[in-house]
Amino acid sequence: MFKRHKSLASERKREIFSRGATRSILKNDLRNFHCLSHFVLSAGPLKSIPVVKHSKTTHFEIEVLDAQTRKQICIVDKVIQTSTIHDVKQKFHKACPKLYPSRVGLQLERGGPFLKDYITIQSIATSSIVTLYFTDLGQQVSWTTVFLAEYTGPLLIYLLFYLRIPYIYDMKESSRRLRHPVVHVACFCHCIHYIRYLLETLFVHKVSAGHTPLKNLIKGCAFYWGFTSWIAYYINHPQYTPPSFGNRQVTISAINFLICEAGNHFINVILSHPNHTGVNACFPSPNYNPFTWMFFLVSCPNYTYEIGSWISFTVMTQTLPADHLSLEGLTYLFHVRRLIPLIYLYWSLYFSVLFYNTEE
Numbered sequence: 001m002f003k004r005h006k007s008l009a010s011e012r013k014r015e016i017f018s019r020g021a022t023r024s025i026l027k028n029d030l031r032n033f034h035c036l037s038h039f040v041l042s043a044g045p046l047k048s049i050p051v052v053k054h055s056k057t058t059h060f061e062i063e064v065l066d067a068q069t070r071k072q073i074c075i076v077d078k079v080i081q082t083s084t085i086h087d088v089k090q091k092f093h094k095a096c097p098k099l100y101p102s103r104v105g106l107q108l109e110r111g112g113p114f115l116k117d118y119i120t121i122q123s124i125a126t127s128s129i130v131t132l133y134f135t136d137l138g139q140q141v142s143w144t145t146v147f148l149a150e151y152t153g154p155l156l157i158y159l160l161f162y163l164r165i166p167y168i169y170d171m172k173e174s175s176r177r178l179r180h181p182v183v184h185v186a187c188f189c190h191c192i193h194y195i196r197y198l199l200e201t202l203f204v205h206k207v208s209a210g211h212t213p214l215k216n217l218i219k220g221c222a223f224y225w226g227f228t229s230w231i232a233y234y235i236n237h238p239q240y241t242p243p244s245f246g247n248r249q250v251t252i253s254a255i256n257f258l259i260c261e262a263g264n265h266f267i268n269v270i271l272s273h274p275n276h277t278g279v280n281a282c283f284p285s286p287n288y289n290p291f292t293w294m295f296f297l298v299s300c301p302n303y304t305y306e307i308g309s310w311i312s313f314t315v316m317t318q319t320l321p322a323d324h325l326s327l328e329g330l331t332y333l334f335h336v337r338r339l340i341p342l343i344y345l346y347w348s349l350y351f352s353v354l355f356y357n358t359e360e
Contacts, residue, residue, distance in 0.1 A: 059079060060079040060080075060083075060125055060129070061075060061130070062076040062088055062121070063131045064092060064132050064133075065131060066133070066134055067110050067133040073134055074096065076091045076092060076095070081121065082122070084119060084121070085106060085115045085118070085121075088106065092104055100140075102140040102211040103136060103138065105136070105137045106132045107133040108124060109133065115132075138213050139213070140213060141213075142210075142212075143212060146212060148198065148201060150220045150221055150224045151194050151197040152194075153221055154228035155191060161232035164236060169238055170238070177239070180242040181247070182242050182243060183235060185316065186313070189254060189316070193313075196261060196264075204265075231319065231321040231322050234319045243315075243316065243317070249315065253313070253316030254312070260305045260309040260312060261305070261309055262291065263294065264305035267301045267302040271284060291305075
């Protein structure tokens with residue numbers, strides 16, 4: 001009996017102990033669940049992982065045909081939307097190495113305008129296949145090369161005549177006759193004029209990166225070099241006669257020439273650095289520099305100063321070739337540019353002062 005009672009008591013203790021353990025386990029589980037739920041709620045809503053969308057790139061095929069025969073020359077494939085005509089020319093050059101990009105002219109239709117290099121393929125494409133017509137533009141040269149060749153020639157040619165090379169003038173007559181001071185002043189002014197041209201081409205003017213046909217280089221050099229040879233031959237000739245009014249005419253004309261050269265330079269500097277207001281460029285206006293006050297009268301004073309320089313040179317040397325060059329410049333600006341209202345003032349000054357010397 002005693003042993004049985006003892007075993008029952010031990011079983012009760014085990015039962016009570018097990019009940020307490022389960023209760024403590026339940027309490028611990030509740031506490032852990034409470035802590036976990038509190039942590040989840042404090043962390044905020046779950047963020048979804050962003051889906052990466054891959055943009056689909058559209059490629060074009062450029063079919064290049066001959067503008068005259070309409071025969072297919074090549075096909076430029078895998079051209080993206082942002083590609084430009086310049087990029088197409090580069091790929092065309094790889095297919096046809098003899099035709100470098102500046103020589104390639106591309107058109108949307110035969111006889112139409114040539115497409116600019118900055119035009120994108122997307123702006124002209126109506127389908128995935130774009131047809132362009134090719135025209136060979138011939139040999140091309142850069143604009144910088146054209147300007148440097150046009151301005152370097154006159155500088156050297158005039159100095160050759162100034163030195164009186166024996167193949168041009170008679171040596172006996174050249175050594176017998178002394179040069180008038182106007183000959184030296186004219187050489188100085190002429191050199192200053194073309195040295196300014198060269199320096200402005202290199203450091204002031206923003207020359208286009210484009211190209212021009214070789215024939216334009218030949219035309220420009222023929223004009224500048226030919227007029228320089230004509231002018232220099234008469235001014236440096238041993239029988240050259242000084243101006244009618246002597247040193248006074250030379251001095252006043254030389255001063256006016258230098259003033260016009262300075263004004264031309266300052267205007268070119270201002271035109272190369274225009275003021276910008278937002279997207280649009282603001283045309284230069286007069287400022288504290290007196291040479292810019294010409295903007296009150298004309299829109300492009302650099303042409304006015306240019307004509308003033310040549311008229312001053314003509315009055316200073318009093319020669320027919322220099323006069324003809326001035327008339328050529330006046331005619332071009334009056335009929336093409338129409339920017340010189342002061343042209344009549346120069347004409348009146350010219351006819352009132354200028355006299356020709358026909359003696360040699």
